[in-house]
Amino acid sequence: MGYKVAVVGATGNVGREMMNVLVERSFPADEVFAVASRRSLGAEVSYGDATLKCQDLEQFDFSKVDICLMSAGSSVSKVWSPKIGAMGAVVIDNSSCWRYDQDVPLIVPEVNADAVQGFTKKNIIANPNCSTAQLVVALKPLHDAAKIKRVVVSTYQSVSGAGKDAMDELWSQTKGKYVPGQDVEPNKFPKQIAFNCIPHIDVFMEDGFTKEEWKMVAETKKMLDPSIKLTATCVRVPVFVGHSESVNIEFERPITADEARDILRDAPGVQVVDKREPGGYVTPVEAAGEFDTFVSRIREDATVENGLAMWIVSDNLLKGAALNTVQIAETLIGRNLLKAAA
Structure with missing residues (x-):
């Protein structure tokens, strides 16, 4: 017998990817429900060859589902995830809530699958932040081999991480209307994103770091090892899909x-593409639509003892969100922690 799955936030970028991933991975679902806010009631989303009509979050009966994949933002999750969990469904939440x-438990299955039992x-x-997810997939096998002391990471994060409006803003600023030197009125971002880089993701904190940078520190410690020291600089770049990271360990x-x-070649969820020649590395364009996290430019860092530098790229809508969420559900099933309702 298969499982009944609700996808909340089904009309968003990540919600639609969740639908795609469920199909691509042949997830054992007998029935999938598309759920969203009332303003999306009746909106159609694709699920394989089928078309599902969105149902209203406030009216939906979650007692009839086994798993709820939640991608509707922190404010919605804060209210609804405990309610849904109390009805018996396991909520796998993609927000920071x-x-x-x-x-x-905060889970990346390749990193800390054992912790899933705490659900x-x-x-x-909880599903981690997109920039953290791909980082820890690459760090975990290296940490097991030589124990990581400190990580310095600079991210180059695509606009899809900020949602559909952010993607639309990049598109509108680049589709032939922009002339160098011309003033552009930003909306989603604090500055022009086209042909630019913005060293600011999420809100600023008192110490001068942004919350996105803090998330990488806190989540790496929770999932991998609390003794690891990590510092991050998170940058938004004019790329539609795919986050990149320059990492010193x-x-x-x-x-x-x-x-x-x-x-890393033997590590789950990782592909090494590391030829020391022009084009012998992976960029966001090649990573988009792929499930794996790609590692390139692996080299020794002579400025510290036992140091390495590398380049990590992944599709932030997949491993950073939808894919990892579905993998968590697969982990529950694979470990016999979730039984389908009769």
């Missing part, structure tokens, strides 16, 4: 670039 709650406290599991034990390359 529950990531730092001690009673809610029973609230019937909620300091280890406790010696590890060579060749050793790291071999370790």
Whole structure:
């Protein structure tokens, strides 16, 4: 018997990708429901060859589903995830609402699948921030081999991480209307995003870091190792889909670039593309639509003892959101932690 799955926020970028991933991975769902806010009532979304009409979040009966994939934002999740969990469905939430709650496991299956068992406290599991998800997939096997002391990461994050309006803004600023030197009125972003880079994602905190940068620190510590020191600079770039990261890692034990390359080639969810020649690396264009996280430019960093530098790229709508959410559901099923309702 298969499972009944509700996708909340089904009309958004990530919600639509969740539908696609469920189909592509042949998730054992007997029935899938598209759920959204009242303003999207009746809107149609694709689920494989089928077309589903969105149902109203406030009227939907969640007691008839086993799993709820939630991608409707923190404010909605804060109100609805506990209600849905209390009805018996396991909520896998893509927002930042529950990531730092001690009673809610924060999961990347390739990294800390064992922690998923903690979901029973609230019937909620959190999906990490998109920039953290791809980072820890690459860090985990290296940490197991040589123990990471410190990470310095600079991100180059696509506009899709800020939603459809952000993608529309980049498109409108680049589709032939823009002339260099011409003033552009930003809306979604604080400055022009076309042909530009903005070193500011989420709100600023008192210490001068942004909340996006803080998320990477807190989530890496929660999922991988609280002793790891991490500092981040998060930058929005004029790319539609795919986050990139330049990463410097300091280890406790010696590890060579060749050793790291071999370790990562055997790691789940990772592909190494690392030819030391023009084009011998992966960019966001190649990563878009792919499930794996790609690692390139692996090299030894002579400025610190036991140091490596590398380039990490992944589709932020997939591994950073929809794919990881579905993988968490697969982990629950694979470990016999979730039984389909009769």
